[in-house]
Amino acid sequence: MMELRVLRYFLAVVQEKNITKAAEKLLISQPALSKQLSDLENELGAKLFIRGHRQITLTSEGEYLSSKASEIIDLADKTTANILTDQVIGGDLTIGAGESVSMKRIIDVMGNINQDYPDVKVHLVSGDANEMESKLNNGTLDFAVFMGERDLSDFNYLQIPEIDQWGVVMRQDSLLALNQVVTPKDLLGLPLLISSQAMTSNRFDNWWGNLGPQMNITGTFTLAFNAELLVESSHSYMMTFKHLLNENNNEELVFRPLEPELTEPITVVWKKNTVLSKVDQLFIKRLQASLQLD
Missing domain, CATH: 3.40.190.290 (D-Maltodextrin-Binding Protein; domain 2)
Known part of the structure; x- marks a missing residue:
């Protein structure tokens, strides 16, 4: 089974494009890092890198793992942060959306939360509705903003007046x-x-x-x-x-x-049947309050 530690090693190599440089960044030896990567390739039964003289290049399997590993690490880090801050309002608030006038209201709510609770870190992710729905379902987003008609039967949601x-x-x-x-x-x-x-x-x-x-x-x-x-x-x-x-x-x-x-109508959505962190609950409460003020 892949370990988070090894996935972090893999992503460091992807970022540096060089195993020696990645090893220096990770503060481990180059032979130890090379062995971890070789073990990962053996475990997956796929070649992840093409090792050149000066830098490595990802194979198609490596490109796929890179995108998924980033999502896995982001989710793990986000979960850890939210658990550690469960007794106070803190952690991460991550919202995905395309470009829209509705984001002014949502960003105002996020900004007010961040001002009142400095331990909250806010993250905005850009993309189209299909990409945002995928990230919402895999847990790397807390909320998504959909523009236009869309099947919302799998989600809880709030309709925005804009x-x-x-x-x-x-x-x-x-x-x-x-x-x-x-x-x-x-x-x-x-x-x-x-x-x-x-x-x-x-x-x-x-x-x-x-x-x-x-x-x-x-x-x-x-x-x-x-x-x-x-x-x-x-x-x-x-x-x-x-x-x-x-x-x-x-x-x-x-x-x-x-x-x-x-x-196009504008809707803020989040997953059904999931336990919301305190900061997620606060975001929903304040967004509802902003709607009632209109």
Whole structure:
């Protein structure tokens, strides 16, 4: 059975890309570390590294173990921290979400908890809904924030009053920027950038209807900030949420909402049938209180 200690050794080698450097960082001998790694490979029945002259390279099996080992170590460390601080409000509060206007409320709650209880460490993890659901299920997240309709039968959840409104970010000097709203016909022939999650879920199929096959989708993105740079440099048009436009680009880019209007509900979710730490319970209590103040 793999030990946490050995997984930490493995991740140190992955980070340093060199067994000797990793051994120095871990304060153990290079032969001892090499033996631990060799034993791990024998235990798994797979080669994890290709050992080069100056640095090691991960095999596909090594890449897989690296991602899973990180999750295992994070979960172990988080569990230990929460147990050690069970008598006081402390430990880790980890929330995963995509980019959304709703994060202002959630970050305010997290910030207030951190201010009142300095022993609490807050962590924000970015990613799409599928990735966040996976991390929530394997225990590396306490909470996830979902944008859009999603099956919530396996979760407890709180609906946030804010909504995300879809629209198009474009250059100020584009002809389409003269419009106050954007219709499907307006987008015909234009180079479109769409979020990977929206692309995978066919989010705009109903909105643009039979014009869908004529849409010129030239790329996808996961982070709006990076996509904005492409909009600015390539005259592309990015379909994204309102309020995500980087303030530094306000003079170069503009947002126009879709017509007919297209919005997404926002939901904070956590696992059912799980024992919540005190800090998790506090987060839920304060988030509920913020909703009651509206």
